[in-house]
Amino acid sequence: MRRTNDVQTMHIPPDAVHVASIRAFLGAVGRHLGCSDETIEDLRLAVTEACGQALEQGAAPDGVDLRASVEGGRLAVEIEPAGTFERGELDGAEGVSRRELIRALFPDAGLEEREGRGVLRLTAPIG
Amino acid sequence: MDVIRQTRTQGGWSVIEVEGELDLHTSPALRDHVLGLIDQGARRLAIDMSKVDFMDSSSLGALITCLKRLRESDGRLVLVGMDGPPMKVMTLTGLDRVFEFIDPGAELPDD
Numbered sequence: 001m002r003r004t005n006d007v008q009t010m011h012i013p014p015d016a017v018h019v020a021s022i023r024a025f026l027g028a029v030g031r032h033l034g035c036s037d038e039t040i041e042d043l044r045l046a047v048t049e050a051c052g053q054a055l056e057q058g059a060a061p062d063g064v065d066l067r068a069s070v071e072g073g074r075l076a077v078e079i080e081p082a083g084t085f086e087r088g089e090l091d092g093a094e095g096v097s098r099r100e101l102i103r104a105l106f107p108d109a110g111l112e113e114r115e116g117r118g119v120l121r122l123t124a125p126i127g
Numbered sequence: 128m129d130v131i132r133q134t135r136t137q138g139g140w141s142v143i144e145v146e147g148e149l150d151l152h153t154s155p156a157l158r159d160h161v162l163g164l165i166d167q168g169a170r171r172l173a174i175d176m177s178k179v180d181f182m183d184s185s186s187l188g189a190l191i192t193c194l195k196r197l198r199e200s201d202g203r204l205v206l207v208g209m210d211g212p213p214m215k216v217m218t219l220t221g222l223d224r225v226f227e228f229i230d231p232g233a234e235l236p237d238d
Contacts, residue, residue: 016152023148023181041181041212048183052151098184104219 007069012051014063019051022066026077029068033075034127042105043077043124049098050120053083059118074123082111082120131160132178140235141169142207146178149186149213158189162196170202177208177231182216194226205229205236 010025012018023044030040047066054060059081067078102109102122109122130153132144141164145157161172172193176182190206197204208231209217217223229235 016150019150019152020148023150041215044181045183045212045216048150048181052183052185056151101184101216101219 007067009068010066012064012066014055014060016052016055018063019048019055022047022051022064026066026068030075030124033070035075035124036127039124043075046102046105046109046120046122047077047079049102050079050082053098054079054081054118057083059083070126071123073126075126076121076123078119078121080114080119081117083118130154130157130179134160134164137173138235138237140171140173142173142175142235144175144178148181149179149189150181150183151185154183154186154189157186158192161193165193165196165200165202170197170200171235172197172202173205173207173229173235175207175231176213177210179213180211182213184216184220187216187220187222190226191222203227203236207231207233 008029010022012022026043026047027040030043035043051064054064065080067080069076102120106122106124109120112119112121130145130147130149132146134141134143136142143157143161143164147153149157161174164172174190194204205227207229209228214223217226
């Protein structure tokens with residue numbers, strides 16, 4: 001991927017076993033672009049949470065798409081669909097949700113609605 | 128992928144060595160294994176996390192389920208060797224105040 005508007009994409013079937021592949025893919029993209037180790041780990045966790053939310057809610061019957069690109073000198077990542085984030089609290093953990101975890105890692109993370117599907121979008125620093 | 132490397136006994140403890148990545152696909156196996164040990168009578172469980180390099184919120188949920196079940200049985204759960212990204216998840220969620228941690232190589236408590 002060049003530091004332009006190239007978009008790297010990956011699609012996984014709607015099965016939790018494939019989420020590890022999307023983690024590995026995004027990790028490779030981050031390393032290629034020169035993201036720090038900490039940023040790469042944060043990205044891996046954020047996309048895992050988004051994929052998990054979509055899969056556990058049954059919001060991704062056709063699977064999950066990841067898109068990664070460079071925008072304004074940052075790595076922009078989109079996960080579609082990403083579920084509604086209105087539920088999904090941790091089992092027994094008071095007040096902790098996937099949404100809060102993602103936003104703790106990436107304060108700019110936001111959920112957009114596109115053609116009736118939730119899309120999680122976040123950006124991460126490069127270098 | 129099997130994330131449970133081995134289970135052994137050490138003193139009065141059952142020590143479960145885990146490796147790899149814990150997520151919504153792999154953490155149910157760990158949860159079920161631990162709950163199975165509790166059903167068999169284990170009350171002091173140590174989960175060695177020193178070879179775990181990734182953990183998500185599903186995994187935290189699995190660990191909380193195990194912790195709650197043990198506490199209901201007057202048992203004790205310790206996490207050994209938590210470090211790096213898995214420990215960061217614990218800290219971000221505030222669960223570092225809920226679980227008991229032990230450094231790798233440290234002796235397991237007597238009581």
